[in-house]
Amino acid sequence: MIEADVLVVGAGPAGATAALNLAPLRRVVVVHRPAASARIGESLAPAARRLLAAMGLWDDFSAQGHAxxxxxxxxxxxxxxxxxxxxxxxxxxxxxxDRAGFEVWLVSAAVDRGAAFHAVAGIDSVRRESGRWIVQAGSLVVSAGFVIEAGGRAAPFARRLGIGHRADxxxxxxxxxxxxxxxxxxxxxxxxxxxxxxxxxxxxxxxxxxxxxxxxxxxxxxxxxxxxxxxxxxxxxxxxxxxxxxxxxxxxxxxxxxxxxxxxxxxxxx
Ligand SMILES: Cc1cc2nc3c(=O)[nH]c(=O)nc-3n(C[C@H](O)[C@H](O)[C@H](O)COP(=O)(O)OP(=O)(O)OC[C@H]3O[C@@H](n4cnc5c(N)ncnc54)[C@H](O)[C@@H]3O)c2cc1C
CATH class of the missing domain: 3.30.9.100 (D-Amino Acid Oxidase; Chain A, domain 2)
Incomplete structure (x- = not known):
């Protein structure tokens, strides 16, 4: 069993960003299901400049020459x-x-700062034990004090807790x-x-x-x-x-x- 302070479920922009900010301070483990196909969503708003600067990523991002x-x-x-x-x-x-490239870059920044990433097929079970979350994903079992749901619209962690969703x-x-x-x-x-x-x-x-x-x-x-x-x-x-x-x-x-x-x-x- 892997012990973590924070388990992040999902490695999209939200999960990778949460991981890279927390990794210098806490033991961070990320579980994510690799995308089965290409994804749309390549426009990044100007306000991202401030966020990237605050996270110490601006110099690296601006050197990549995005259009x-x-x-x-x-x-x-x-x-x-x-x-x-x-x-x-x-x-x-x-x-x-290039959205795929942008996400890979965010993940690599989180890895550089100490986060551990694990590709899984999905979240199999979630339970509470002695005040901690025990999350099983295939053969991987993680014990974490906190879990961040960053699984996008699939919300795999919330779903394992029996929480449904509402579509507007x-x-x-x-x-x-x-x-x-x-x-x-x-x-x-x-x-x-x-x-x-x-x-x-x-x-x-x-x-x-x-x-x-x-x-x-x-x-x-x-x-x-x-x-x-x-x-x-x-x-x-x-x-x-x-x-x-x-x-x-x-x-x-x-x-x-x-x-x-x-x-x-x-x-x-x-
Ligand atoms: C058609 C469309 C166009 C868009 N265009 C833009 C755009 O141009 N610019 C923009 O800024 N935003 C755009 N968006 C919005 C943007 O895509 C989302 O805001 C963003 O992807 C949310 O990031 P996220 O990290 O929360 O979730 P996601 O990017 O969805 O990431 C979810 C993560 O969870 C993982 N995951 C999913 N299921 C499981 C599971 N069972 N077990 C483990 N891991 C799992 C996935 O592998 C992934 O790593 C668009 C959205 C849509 C639908």
Whole structure:
């Protein structure tokens, strides 16, 4: 059995960040399930600069040469495009990242600071024993004083405690990556239409992502139709779709903590 002060479940941005901040102070163990497929989400907001600086990561991050994101342009509910540029943002511009590479870098920073990472297939069981958490994941057993749930929407630790979730909406995202023949201005572009909204942004390596967001029950209907604003951005950079693609949940979810925690605490007192 591995003894830890803190067990972090999940190694996405939240888990890796928690681990790298705690590792200099406490014994930190991270268990995570490696991603089965590529993930979308490559735009990093300007305010991340402050967080990266506070965590002592800014110099390393800025030396990696991520592509700048200069503005968000949106055509939303009418024909006129609105732009939020980052010229007057006190944090400066944002970035278009290689997300997988960014997450690997955060994990390596946590490892450098002393956190131990273990890839697992999932969380098999969770129990309390003498005031500590005993978490089993395959052949790995960790005893920890604290557990941080950073398992994203899967919430694997909370689920093992019997805590369900509530979905606030039915949003899903269908996305595809592809190549750009010409350089792009470094903008994130969003355009709404009757059934949902489109998103496109450049990626490192002359690539681009195109995504369509809608409710799960409307997904089939309008996929063939790209609205005029998005179409002109794609034409302008000579976008050709090809490569990774997926349809993923993008709805807001939260743990149904109230009822579940009361029931769980009652169970613990027995
Ligand atoms: C369509 C879409 C587009 C997005 N675009 C952006 C964007 O451009 N910019 C942006 O900043 N944010 C974006 N987001 C939001 C962003 O992806 C999330 O805020 C972020 O991933 C949350 O990080 P996290 O570490 O909490 O969870 P996650 O990144 O989901 O990480 C969860 C971790 O838990 C692990 N895990 C899962 N199940 C288990 C299990 N059973 N056992 C052990 N480990 C497990 C996973 O392997 C992973 O390591 C987007 C989200 C969606 C849905």
């Amino acid at each position: 700048p994101c200069h503005a968000n342009r949106a055509v939303w509910g009418g024909p006129v495009a609105f732009e939020t540029d980052f010229l007057r943002d006190p944090d400066g511009h944002g970035w278009h990242l 909406d039915r949003l899903v995202c269908a996305w595809i990556r592809g190549a750009m023949a010409r350089p792009d201005a470094g903008l994130t572009f969003i355009e709404s239409e009757v059934g949902g909204w489109w998103y496109t942004a450049p990626l490192p390596g002359a690539r681009r992502v195109l995504a369509y967001h809608t409710d799960s029950d409307l997904l089939d209907a309008p996929m063939g139709h790209v609205p005029t604003g998005v179409a002109s951005v794609l034409d302008g950079c000579g976008f050709s779709a090809g490569g990774e693609m997926a349809v993923v949940p993008a709805n807001s979810r939260r743990l149904a903590m109230g009822v579940a925690m009361v029931g769980w605490r009652r169970g613990m007192r027995r």
